[in-house]
Amino acid sequence: MESEAELELRQMIFDRLARRVEEKGALTREELTEFEVGAETYRLIDRNKGIWNPAQLAATLSILSKPDSPYEDAEFSDSLYAYAYREGSVQGDNTKLRRAYELNMPIILLRWIKIGTAIRYVPVFPVYVIADDTKRQRFILALDETFRDIPDVLNLKPIERKYAQRLTTQRLHQPEFRGRVLLAYDHRCAICDVGHTQLLDAAHIVADSKENGTADVSNGLSLCKIHHAAYDANLIGISPEYTILVGAKLMHDRREGSMLRHGLQEINGQHLTLPQRRKDWPATERLEERFAEFETAS
Numbered sequence: 001m002e003s004e005a006e007l008e009l010r011q012m013i014f015d016r017l018a019r020r021v022e023e024k025g026a027l028t029r030e031e032l033t034e035f036e037v038g039a040e041t042y043r044l045i046d047r048n049k050g051i052w053n054p055a056q057l058a059a060t061l062s063i064l065s066k067p068d069s070p071y072e073d074a075e076f077s078d079s080l081y082a083y084a085y086r087e088g089s090v091q092g093d094n095t096k097l098r099r100a101y102e103l104n105m106p107i108i109l110l111r112w113i114k115i116g117t118a119i120r121y122v123p124v125f126p127v128y129v130i131a132d133d134t135k136r137q138r139f140i141l142a143l144d145e146t147f148r149d150i151p152d153v154l155n156l157k158p159i160e161r162k163y164a165q166r167l168t169t170q171r172l173h174q175p176e177f178r179g180r181v182l183l184a185y186d187h188r189c190a191i192c193d194v195g196h197t198q199l200l201d202a203a204h205i206v207a208d209s210k211e212n213g214t215a216d217v218s219n220g221l222s223l224c225k226i227h228h229a230a231y232d233a234n235l236i237g238i239s240p241e242y243t244i245l246v247g248a249k250l251m252h253d254r255r256e257g258s259m260l261r262h263g264l265q266e267i268n269g270q271h272l273t274l275p276q277r278r279k280d281w282p283a284t285e286r287l288e289e290r291f292a293e294f295e296t297a298s
């Protein structure tokens with residue numbers, strides 16, 4: 001396949017994949033095995049290896065990052081992403097990943113997530129191979145094409161490092177957090193039970209701008225867009241006993257409106273719908289910390 005046609009095909013896959021992630025949060029292996037784009041079906045994950053090199057493509061299409069992998073795939077100094085050579089060899093499966101580097105072909109990084117027995121994959125794309133670190137037998141990946149122009153990716157300047165860190169949070173940690181939280185809550189709003197994934201967010205209990213505002217499921221809540229915004233604005237609060245409390249501002253609003261009445265005022269005093277597994281429940285100390293903010297605000 002010509003490079004241009006291959007690039008076009010990748011773009012078509014990415015467009016479709018972006019919509020599926022919106023609709024689902026994370027995908028199953030089956031969905032990635034038979035991924036429909038228009039009238040065609042494409043495989044986006046290898047049968048058993050962590051790297052997928054389709055025969056008809058010049059370069060790797062996807063790589064898988066799994067926590068128990070024997071390879072040292074890691075976020076590289078918390079900024080760029082390092083992907084170890086497969087089998088520790090320069091050749092073999094690595095050849096096509098090197099081609100992705102040479103041809104500037106965007107690839108998909110599949111992040112493996114697990115909640116209970118459910119395994120899902122969060123696709124992060126487009127990802128670029130921006131360096132072939134032969135000395136340490138690894139490729140350096142960037143989650144944004146702007147890094148292609150940085151002359152020395154193995155020695156980032158402080159400002160570049162800061163940008164890379166922000167990018168890692170946005171492109172890697174946030175979608176993973178959303179995938180895990182939505183899965184834990186069975187793709188429903190913990191307040192109103194809305195089950196339409198496109199309307200759901202993973203809300204942080206303690207804000208991610210704070211040091212303990214980590215992207216763990218126990219610091220997350222699956223909330224619909226309106227309840228997420230209301231929670232973020234401290235218009236509603238959730239007590240450490242999982243009770244939903246509606247602040248005075250909303251409670252005393254006498255204007256008409258079914259969303260205001262049913263969607264907001266009537267949830268006052270209701271109990272949060274919690275994940276099936278106890279370990280995925282919101283952590284009490286996080287709820288306490290956040291609830292104090294709500295009480296101050298109202």
Ligand SMILES: [Zn+2]
Nearest residue numbers: 189192224227
């Ligand atoms: Zn809701």
